[in-house]
Amino acid sequence: MTVGDITPDTIWAVLSESARRHGDREAVVDGRERLTYEQLAASAFQAGMALAAAGIRHGDRIALWAPNSVRWAVVALGAHSIGAVVVPINTRARGAEAAHLLRTTRSKMLFVDDGFLGTGYAAMLRAAAGESGPDRPVLGLPDLQQVVDFHREPDLHITSWAQLLGRATTPRPVDLHAPHSVAPPRPTDVAYIMSTSGSTGRAKGVVLRHGQLVRVYRSLSERLGIGRGDRILGVTPLSHSFGLNAGLLAALAAGGCYVAVDVFDPAAALTRIATERITVLSGPPTMFTDLIAASPEGGPAAAHTPRLAVTGAATVAAPLLDRIRHVLGIPLIVTGYGLTEASGTVTARYPESQTVSLAAPPLPGVELRVVDADGAAVAEGVAGEVLVRGFNVMSGYFEDEAATAKALDGDGWLHTGDVGVLVAGELRIIDRIGEMFIVGGFNVYPSEVEQVLSRHPAVGEVAVVGVPDERLGERGIAYAVPRPGHSVTGPQLVEHCRGSLAGYKVPAEVVLLSEMPRIAAGKPSRRALRELALQRRAERHPNMSV
Numbered sequence: 001m002t003v004g005d006i007t008p009d010t011i012w013a014v015l016s017e018s019a020r021r022h023g024d025r026e027a028v029v030d031g032r033e034r035l036t037y038e039q040l041a042a043s044a045f046q047a048g049m050a051l052a053a054a055g056i057r058h059g060d061r062i063a064l065w066a067p068n069s070v071r072w073a074v075v076a077l078g079a080h081s082i083g084a085v086v087v088p089i090n091t092r093a094r095g096a097e098a099a100h101l102l103r104t105t106r107s108k109m110l111f112v113d114d115g116f117l118g119t120g121y122a123a124m125l126r127a128a129a130g131e132s133g134p135d136r137p138v139l140g141l142p143d144l145q146q147v148v149d150f151h152r153e154p155d156l157h158i159t160s161w162a163q164l165l166g167r168a169t170t171p172r173p174v175d176l177h178a179p180h181s182v183a184p185p186r187p188t189d190v191a192y193i194m195s196t197s198g199s200t201g202r203a204k205g206v207v208l209r210h211g212q213l214v215r216v217y218r219s220l221s222e223r224l225g226i227g228r229g230d231r232i233l234g235v236t237p238l239s240h241s242f243g244l245n246a247g248l249l250a251a252l253a254a255g256g257c258y259v260a261v262d263v264f265d266p267a268a269a270l271t272r273i274a275t276e277r278i279t280v281l282s283g284p285p286t287m288f289t290d291l292i293a294a295s296p297e298g299g300p301a302a303a304h305t306p307r308l309a310v311t312g313a314a315t316v317a318a319p320l321l322d323r324i325r326h327v328l329g330i331p332l333i334v335t336g337y338g339l340t341e342a343s344g345t346v347t348a349r350y351p352e353s354q355t356v357s358l359a360a361p362p363l364p365g366v367e368l369r370v371v372d373a374d375g376a377a378v379a380e381g382v383a384g385e386v387l388v389r390g391f392n393v394m395s396g397y398f399e400d401e402a403a404t405a406k407a408l409d410g411d412g413w414l415h416t417g418d419v420g421v422l423v424a425g426e427l428r429i430i431d432r433i434g435e436m437f438i439v440g441g442f443n444v445y446p447s448e449v450e451q452v453l454s455r456h457p458a459v460g461e462v463a464v465v466g467v468p469d470e471r472l473g474e475r476g477i478a479y480a481v482p483r484p485g486h487s488v489t490g491p492q493l494v495e496h497c498r499g500s501l502a503g504y505k506v507p508a509e510v511v512l513l514s515e516m517p518r519i520a521a522g523k524p525s526r527r528a529l530r531e532l533a534l535q536r537r538a539e540r541h542p543n544m545s546v
Contacts, residue, residue: 008214009187009210009211009214009215010080010184010185010186010187010189010191010210010211010214011077011080011185011191011210011213011214011249011252012077012080012081012184012185012210013184013214014214014249014252014253015037015040015041015044015077015080015252016041018037018252018253018255019037019038019040019041021037021255022037022228022255023036023037023038024036024037024038025037025228025255025257026257027039027040027251027252027257027258028040028070028073028074028248028251028257028258028260029070029257029258029259029260029276030068030069030070030259030260030261030262031262032069032070033069033070033071034070035070035074037255040073040074040077043074043078044073044074044077044078044080044081045078045081046078046165046168047074047075047077047078047079047081047164047165047168048077048078048079048080048081048082048084049078049082049168050078050164050165050166050167050168051078051079051082051084051109052082052182053167053168054109054145054146054164054167055108055145056079056082056084056108056109057082057083057084057182058082058083058084058182058183058185058189059083059084059085059189059190060084060085060108061084061085061086061087061105061106061107061108061193062075062079062084062085062086062087062107062108062109062110062111063086063087063088063089063098063101063102063105063107063109063110063111064076064086064087064088064089064110064111064238064239065089065091065093065098065110065111065112065121066091066111066112066113066116066121066150067091067113067116067237067262067263068234068237068238068243068260068261068262069113069150069260069262070260071111071150071161072111072238072260073238073248073258073260075111076088076238076248080184080185080191080210081184082182082183082184083182083183083184083185083189085105085190085191085192085193086191086192086193087101087102087105087107087192087193087195087205088192088194088195088237088238088239088240088244089101089102089195089239090195090237090239090240091116091117091119091237091239094124094128095124095125095126095127095128095129096128096129097203098121098124098125098128099125099128099129099138099140099141100203101195101203101205102125102129102141102143102144103129103140103141103143104205104398104399105193105205105398106143107143107144108143108144108145108146109144109145109146109147109148110125110137110144110146110147110148111147111148111149111150112147112148112149112150113149113150113151114149114151114152114158115151115152116262117263122137122147122149122157122158125138125141125147126138128140129141132156132157137157137158146159147159148160148161148164149161185210186210187209187210187211187214188209188210188211189209189210190207190208190209190210191208191209191210191213192208192213192241192244193205193206193207193208193398194206194208194239194241194244194340195239195340196340196341204397204398204400204403205397205398205399205400206241206340206341206394206397206398207394207395207396207397207398208241208343208394209395212343212391212392213245213249213343214249214253215365215391215392216245216343216344216345216363216391216392217245217246217249217250217253217345218253219363219364219365220246220250220345220348220363221250221253221254223348223350223363224280224308224310224334224348224351225308225351226250226251226254226256226280226308227254227255227256228254228255228256229256229279230251230254230256230257230279230280231251231256231257231259231276231277231278231279231280232247232250232251232256232257232258232259232278232279232280232282233259233261233269233272233273233276233278233280233281233282233306234247234248234258234259234260234261235261235264235269235281235282235283235287236282236283236284236287236522238260240344241338241339241340241343241344242282242338242344242345243283244344245343245344245345246282246310246344246345247282256280259272259276259278264287264290266290266291266293266294267294269291269294270291270294270295273304273305273306274303274304277304278304278306279306279307279308280306280307280308280310281306281308281309281310281328281330282309282310282311283310283311283522284311284312284522284523285311285316285317285320285461286461286516286518286522286523286524287311287522288309288311288320288323288324288328289320289460289461291328292320292323292324292327292328292460293460293483293484295327295328297485305328305329305330306328306330307330307331307332308330308332308333308334308351309324309328309330309332309333309334310333310334310335310336310348311324311333311334311335312335312336312337312338312348312360312429316335316358317450317451317454317455318356318358318451318454318455319454319455320454321333321335321356322356331353332351332352332353333351333356334348334349334350334351334360335348335349335357335358335359335360336348336349336360337360337418337420337427337429339416339418340394341393341394341407341414341416342366342388342390342392342393342394342414342416343392343393343394345363345392346362346363346366346368346388346392346427347360347361347362347363347366347368347426347427348360348361348363349361357426358428358429359421359423359426359427359428360426360427360428361425361426361427362388362390362425362427363390363392365390365391366388366389366390366391366392367388367389367390368386368387368388368422368427369386369387369389369413369422370382370383370384370385370386370387370420370421370422370427371384371385371387372384372385373385380422380423380424381421381422381423382421383419383420383421383430383445384419384420385415385416385417385418385419385420385433386416386418386419386420386427386429387413387414387415387416388413388414388416389411389412389413389414393408393412393414394408394414396408417432417433417434418430418431418432418433419431419432419433419436419445429447430445430447430448431445431446431447435465435466435526436466437465437466437474437476438466438473438474439466439469439472439473439474439475439476439504439505440472440473440504441473442502442504442505444466444474444476444504444505446463446464446465446466446476446526447464448501448505449464449476449478449497449501449505449506449507450462450463450464450478452496452497452500452501453478453480453493453496453497453510455500456488456493456496457483457486458482458483458486458487458488459480459481459482459483459488459493460480460481460482460483460484460486461480461481461516461524462478462479462480462481463478463479463516463524463526463529464476464477464478464479464507465477465479465526465529465530465533466530467530467533467534467537468534469508472504475507475508476505476506476507476508477507477508477509477510477511477529477533478493478507478509478510478511479510479511479512479513479516479524479529479532480493480510480511480512480513481512481513481514481515481516482512488512489512490509490510490511490512491510493510494506494507494508494509494510511532511533511536517529517532
């Protein structure tokens with residue numbers, strides 16, 4: 001049975017139907033807990049009742065600032081059972097970033113896993129937003145009523161997981177005239193307020209609704225052939241729209257199993273893939289690069305390999321897809337494109353065993369346009385800004401009309417800020433508009449240079465940025481992480497580019513790194529790389545202006 005056999009139109013209804021159909025099958029697994037569908041539905045219902053007993057009502061926001069786990073899923077699904085809205089926060093966020101999201105969404109409860117990787121989430125939050133008060137866990141967040149820790153013992157301002165669940169059996173008076181009731185969600189109700197990465201400014205809250213998310217990931221699962229026998233490795237954080245929906249939601253809708261990974265360690269992940277019999281492996285290109293580097297030389301030696309790999313980003317390189325197939329032994333590879341404002345998925349290729357393509361068609365019911373700077377459609381094969389329209393597009397940014405109006409035009413087109421090329425109905429992403437730089441009057445897209453560098457056998461990962469140059473206006477600087485066991489120099493890689501790129505596209509320098517700095521979503525941090533380039537220039541030329 002595939003997800004196409006299931007017709008529920010809210011996330012809670014998806015879980016309920018899957019529990020009815022697949023009650024004794026494993027649904028969610030992590031290193032501490034394993035739950036069948038019947039157990040997951042019961043645990044989520046109990047969590048929902050506990051939230052209601054704590055005063056959470058339909059439409060109220062609860063936040064999760066914790067790593068991937070069974071309990072993360074239980075809380076989110078429990079919140080959905082009573083129509084509450086979930087606000088995921090990335091575990092890499094700092095106190096001020098979390099406080100901003102909690103304040104702007106007016107979240108009433110926060111769930112944390114204090115001490116995860118040595119991080120004191122509650123302490124970070126208090127340092128950024130004020131200490132605890134007699135009736136509030138953080139004085140600077142007046143709407144936040146309670147902080148619940150998944151594993152820590154309770155104290156004056158922290159509620160334990162056991163304490164919270166104990167309230168599910170405690171009778172509580174209910175005001176029948178209250179403006180918010182406790183009731184399952186409707187398809188048009190908000191399911192998540194997902195944070196944007198904040199790489200170009202303060203993070204905004206993307207409003208995503210139950211019906212659209214279920215439809216998106218039913219369509220994606222049908223295209224990818226994901227069914228009840230599949231086991232999806234959850235490496236991408238649940239705070240990320242693709243990790244949450246293409247991971248957890250897709251698994252639940254198909255009757256498959258979501259295997260949560262809290263910390264990504266390539267060697268440990270390879271072991272987990274074998275022991276958990278993982279069939280679907282999805283994540284950013286960097287995840288596959290790291291898995292390949294940790295794999296035995298000479299190709300797959302494991303007794304079990306996944307059948308399907310799913311990845312996508314402007315910087316996906318064709319050589320990486322070949323390595324996924326030949327080193328990891330995964331026969332089917334799917335590339336696609338998505339962004340949080342479009343529910344995480346816009347396009348996806350059909351699984352094909354021999355095809356290597358960076359272009360992909362949109363999901364059914366999703367429209368694409370590619371336009372120039374004036375908003376006019378460009379010819380097929382010409383690069384321009386990608387516009388998206390359809391059921392997957394957000395209704396807006398949470399309580400931010402100005403930002404919403406800037407992203408969504410009057411005809412419902414989402415202006416993505418991504419540069420792409422549309423040919424025969426398939427979209428290939430080139431770059432972000434803001435990532436392009438101009439060398440001597442000529443446009444340079446970093447991904448084009450990265451594709452060339454990625455074809456060098458010694459290059460494992462690469463990122464290119466533009467930095468100011470007094471003569472040319474800007475120039476390209478490339479950063480490369482060599483593949484294990486390979487040796488190469490920066491000048492050799494510059495020379496490698498000369499045979500495939502016009503002179504103005506060839507990077508002025510290739511800097512070798514042991515590891516790439518990353519943003520919270522796991523992608524290379526171009527901001528950090530630009531700062532590194534400017535710092536290197538200042539050290540070399542202390543009297544030169546930046």
